[in-house]
Amino acid sequence: MARLFMWPLKLLAGRVLRLFAKRFATAARLRIGRGRLPDRRDPDVPVGRLVAGEAAAAAILAAAAALADRFARRAAHALTGSWPGRRR
Numbered sequence: 001m002a003r004l005f006m007w008p009l010k011l012l013a014g015r016v017l018r019l020f021a022k023r024f025a026t027a028a029r030l031r032i033g034r035g036r037l038p039d040r041r042d043p044d045v046p047v048g049r050l051v052a053g054e055a056a057a058a059a060i061l062a063a064a065a066a067l068a069d070r071f072a073r074r075a076a077h078a079l080t081g082s083w084p085g086r087r088r
Contacts, residue, residue, distance in 0.1 A: 002082045
């Protein structure tokens with residue numbers, strides 16, 4: 001029952017947080033790339049800077065997904081009284 005409430009909340013929170021995360025990830029990549037986005041097709045971009053930019057962007061997007069999941073689970077728990085998913 002709790003999972004039925006969780007999925008719409010997760011989709012909504014995921015979309016909102018994904019928008020913010022994409023902007024934040026772009027800002028992080030710009031900062032790492034010193035004012036321009038590191039392009040993997042550009043031979044002049046150092047590999048370390050490229051990998052750091054992509055890793056930062058991936059970490060930010062993964063954190064946003066985890067935050068959306070946790071928000072949806074807590075909201076479903078508040079609505080139904082039971083935690084959606086497995087408990088140990």
